Amino acid sequence: MPAPEPISLSALLQARDSGQTAPPEMVAQASExxxxxxxxxxxxxxxxxxxxxxxxxxxxxxAIGIKDILDTADMPTGYGSEVFAGHRPRTDAAVxxxxxxxxxxxxxxxxxxxxxxxxxxxxxxPHNTSHTPGGSSSGSAAAVAAGMVPATIGTQTGGSVxxxxxxxGIAGYKPSFRLLPATGMKHFAPSLDTVGLFxxxxxxxxxxxxxxxxxxxxxxxxxxLRPADIRIGLYRCSELPTADAAMQAALExxxxxxxxxxxTIIPVEEPDVLKKARAAHSPLQxxxxxxxxxxxxxxxEDQLSQRLKDVIREGQAMAPQAYDTARRDAKRGRMATAAxxxxxxxxxxxxxxxxxxxxxxxxxxxxxxxxxxLMGTPSISIPAFSTADGLPLGIQAVARFGDDRRLLKVAAxxxxxxxxxx
Amino acid sequence: MPAPEPISLSALLQARDSGQTAPPEMVAQASExxxxxxxxxxxxxxxxxxxxxxxxxxxxxxAIGIKDILDTADMPTGYGSEVFAGHRPRTDAAVxxxxxxxxxxxxxxxxxxxxxxxxxxxxxxPHNTSHTPGGSSSGSAAAVAAGMVPATIGTQTGGSVxxxxxxxGIAGYKPSFRLLPATGMKHFAPSLDTVGLFxxxxxxxxxxxxxxxxxxxxxxxxxxLRPADIRIGLYRCSELPTADAAMQAALExxxxxxxxxxxTIIPVEEPDVLKKARAAHSPLQxxxxxxxxxxxxxxxEDQLSQRLKDVIREGQAMAPQAYDTARRDAKRGRMATAAxxxxxxxxxxxxxxxxxxxxxxxxxxxxxxxxxxLMGTPSISIPAFSTADGLPLGIQAVARFGDDRRLLKVAAxxxxxxxxxx
Numbered sequence: 001m002p003a004p005e006p007i008s009l010s011a012l013l014q015a016r017d018s019g020q021t022a023p024p025e026m027v028a029q030a031s032e033x034x035x036x037x038x039x040x041x042x043x044x045x046x047x048x049x050x051x052x053x054x055x056x057x058x059x060x061x062x063a064i065g066i067k068d069i070l071d072t073a074d075m076p077t078g079y080g081s082e083v084f085a086g087h088r089p090r091t092d093a094a095v096x097x098x099x100x101x102x103x104x105x106x107x108x109x110x111x112x113x114x115x116x117x118x119x120x121x122x123x124x125x126p127h128n129t130s131h132t133p134g135g136s137s138s139g140s141a142a143a144v145a146a147g148m149v150p151a152t153i154g155t156q157t158g159g160s161v162x163x164x165x166x167x168x169g170i171a172g173y174k175p176s177f178r179l180l181p182a183t184g185m186k187h188f189a190p191s192l193d194t195v196g197l198f199x200x201x202x203x204x205x206x207x208x209x210x211x212x213x214x215x216x217x218x219x220x221x222x223x224x225l226r227p228a229d230i231r232i233g234l235y236r237c238s239e240l241p242t243a244d245a246a247m248q249a250a251l252e253x254x255x256x257x258x259x260x261x262x263x264t265i266i267p268v269e270e271p272d273v274l275k276k277a278r279a280a281h282s283p284l285q286x287x288x289x290x291x292x293x294x295x296x297x298x299x300x301e302d303q304l305s306q307r308l309k310d311v312i313r314e315g316q317a318m319a320p321q322a323y324d325t326a327r328r329d330a331k332r333g334r335m336a337t338a339a340x341x342x343x344x345x346x347x348x349x350x351x352x353x354x355x356x357x358x359x360x361x362x363x364x365x366x367x368x369x370x371x372x373x374l375m376g377t378p379s380i381s382i383p384a385f386s387t388a389d390g391l392p393l394g395i396q397a398v399a400r401f402g403d404d405r406r407l408l409k410v411a412a413x414x415x416x417x418x419x420x421x422x
Numbered sequence: 423m424p425a426p427e428p429i430s431l432s433a434l435l436q437a438r439d440s441g442q443t444a445p446p447e448m449v450a451q452a453s454e455x456x457x458x459x460x461x462x463x464x465x466x467x468x469x470x471x472x473x474x475x476x477x478x479x480x481x482x483x484x485a486i487g488i489k490d491i492l493d494t495a496d497m498p499t500g501y502g503s504e505v506f507a508g509h510r511p512r513t514d515a516a517v518x519x520x521x522x523x524x525x526x527x528x529x530x531x532x533x534x535x536x537x538x539x540x541x542x543x544x545x546x547x548p549h550n551t552s553h554t555p556g557g558s559s560s561g562s563a564a565a566v567a568a569g570m571v572p573a574t575i576g577t578q579t580g581g582s583v584x585x586x587x588x589x590x591g592i593a594g595y596k597p598s599f600r601l602l603p604a605t606g607m608k609h610f611a612p613s614l615d616t617v618g619l620f621x622x623x624x625x626x627x628x629x630x631x632x633x634x635x636x637x638x639x640x641x642x643x644x645x646x647l648r649p650a651d652i653r654i655g656l657y658r659c660s661e662l663p664t665a666d667a668a669m670q671a672a673l674e675x676x677x678x679x680x681x682x683x684x685x686t687i688i689p690v691e692e693p694d695v696l697k698k699a700r701a702a703h704s705p706l707q708x709x710x711x712x713x714x715x716x717x718x719x720x721x722x723e724d725q726l727s728q729r730l731k732d733v734i735r736e737g738q739a740m741a742p743q744a745y746d747t748a749r750r751d752a753k754r755g756r757m758a759t760a761a762x763x764x765x766x767x768x769x770x771x772x773x774x775x776x777x778x779x780x781x782x783x784x785x786x787x788x789x790x791x792x793x794x795x796l797m798g799t800p801s802i803s804i805p806a807f808s809t810a811d812g813l814p815l816g817i818q819a820v821a822r823f824g825d826d827r828r829l830l831k832v833a834a835x836x837x838x839x840x841x842x843x844x
Contacts, residue, residue, distance in 0.1 A: 091721055183713065194695040299513055
């Protein structure tokens with residue numbers, strides 16, 4: 001199998017804007033790529049035969065896939081569960097409507113794990129089909145990595161954007177909490193559920209975010225970014241020693257390359273309060289899942305996987321005080337995170353413990369992501385490194401809440417630096 | 423028309439637990455009350471003919487109405503809009519499933535304004551049918567006030583629990599943000615959308631909250647509450663002078679009665695940062711509504727009211743920076759609110775500018791509620807006072823985030839004090 005070649009959103013839009021291509025042709029190319037590739041990858045649960053194509057809008061001609069945890073009024077929405085097979089919501093998710101408003105073509109729905117938790121779907125990793133693409137936004141990551149579409153939308157409650165992006169060797173961006181609207185997703189844990197974006201590179205995903213939101217997020221060739229002014233923290237979290245040797249080596253190479261490129265590197269020890277906040281993620285998620293998915297357990301018990309039922313029941317059995325404690329720990333964590341970003345601009349940490357695990361039974365582990373989901377801080381998986389076997393390794397960059405623009409700008413610079421070093 | 427007589431949840435549960443009544447009889451009584459009263463009040467959009475009745479659970483026999491902005495899998499869910507006439511969601515809202523798990527009987531759906539915004543439904547005020555019951559939880563408030571059911575569930579994004587409770591002369595309780603789950607409501611502004619409860623009195627609504635959540639929230643006859651230990655702040659917000667004379671008089675009477683009962687009264691001037699936070703509510707709400715209801719504007723434009731379309735378009739036209747500014751103002755407000763509660767325990771302020779306005783075209787004004795919705799602090803409308811014409815006036819009590827138990831306990835004490843003084 002040849003190495004997958006993602007489509008550059010930036011290049012595609014340049015081609016469109018210079019008249020070399022046009023929306024109908026762009027969408028037709030995506031349709032054709034899905035037709036030829038998706039039998040092997042299984043990134044899509046549904047593909048539109050005659051997708052609506054706009055003209056003259058920022059995202060005209062850009063065919064995007066929508067994680068099938070997000071509602072679409074004109075396409076089946078299954079939430080990765082047989083319970084919702086053939087389900088057709090009355091209206092779209094907010095971010096889907098936003099994408100349509102900006103001119104994007106919704107070309108289909110991408111595979112999600114069951115309810116965006118851990119029970120995997122059929123998608124395989126485009127870099128090695130015997131490995132998981134990661135989850136829960138499995139199809140959104142694989143569809144971009146395999147070069148079927150230039151951009152997709154996913155969600156993250158633990159590590160469901162960063163991890164599949166890392167495993168599939170593309171950029172996955174989880175914006176600051178509520179930068180993108182989550183209304184119309186099948187909620188699992190509403191205070192964690194965050195909409196995120198996938199594209200080939202950091203520059204591409206930043207452009208996608210910019211055009212989707214109307215915020216100034218694109219990575220311009222901006223001479224004002226002087227590496228020496230950027231303080232990069234190597235985040236020595238308590239989980240760091242548990243990362244694979246390949247990941248540890250990649251992170252070391254990344255830090256060395258950043259330093260060589262002139263960035264200021266500052267090792268950051270993990271404050272106890274953030275270790276505690278990370279530990280609060282699971283109980284908080286379980287309690288909210290017990291509430292949010294309580295109706296499903298009551299109505300569709302026989303059709304839910306054992307691990308989904310287990311987490312819902314765990315949440316329902318929890319004392320409300322345990323939830324309150326988790327929320328308090330999270331709040332203290334957010335204050336500590338804000339303080340931490342007084343001294344640094346960007347934190348670097350693994351996007352995942354290593355490359356995509358072999359097999360499809362597990363979508364991997366979110367232990368390096370869930371703290372930042374809980375903190376609401378923007379984070380991105382920078383693709384650059386890989387193992388000797390050619391499996392991608394992602395480096396996660398994190399910034400202060402609301403500092404999405406700087407995150408994307410610095411991460412794009414780092415991506416170039418890392419690729420040279422990889 | 424005789425003065426409406428709400429049903430006491432506490433008395434009903436005592437009767438059940440002492441064997442004087444039983445769940446089938448209790449539910450039958452609610453059905454009969456709806457049959458005889460709701461032609462005049464129009465609190466319900468749907469009533470179950472054969473509602474499911476449990477036995478042996480905390481809320482067994484308690485027939486409750488669910489605001490029709492919350493999903494029910496077994497009943498039509500219309501969100502107050504012709505767009506969703508006859509809509510049947512695949513699953514229940516989280517709080518509906520929670521109520522079922524605790525044994526409550528979902529007896530029907532109650533009238534909401536369109537999408538829980540301002541376009542009114544047909545419900546009238548049980549105290550005077552030529553007046554609005556308030557909104558957006560119009561039917562939930564009126565159904566309790568008219569004595570049809572002992573408790574109902576509603577939602578508040580601006581003042582949609584406190585205001586109709588006040589207008590209808592019952593207790594309306596908006597818990598701390600996320601104390602009750604909002605998943606499965608038709609979201610309008612997710613960072614504001616809060617599930618709340620209605621019952622005849624503060625003691626009743628506290629008991630409902632206790633049995634629904636499993637939290638220790640009921641107002642026990644607790645001799646440990648010494649009024650002298652409770653610092654009550656009279657909140658002199660910048661809106662206070664705009665309240666009706668009747669409301670200003672009621673508030674003065676309330677404060678004097680509380681002082682006479684031994685509570686410590688402390689006048690509290692509104693910090694500028696909270697005035698600014700109140701002003702942030704509207705842009706924040708509009709921006710989020712522009713996102714959350716964007717799909718509906720795109721798909722169902724012709725079926726939405728003008729004022730709903732206006733707010734969605736207003737939100738969609740806003741610069742994202744204005745939203746970020748509103749969120750920052752809200753965050754600063756939350757910090758100032760926390761500091762304010764270092765010096766006092768409970769704030770008192772009007773639940774509404776006055777009694778229910780005449781006519782059904784307007785559901786009244788949330789200007790005294792929206793700050794506390796945005797702050798996420800628990801608040802409750804204490805029923806006790808009324809105008810010379812017999813229209814109810816509510817006094818709003820507010821406590822620190824997470825301090826729901828103290829709020830309910832003190833409010834129950836104040837309710838007795840106020841009733842004696844009224």
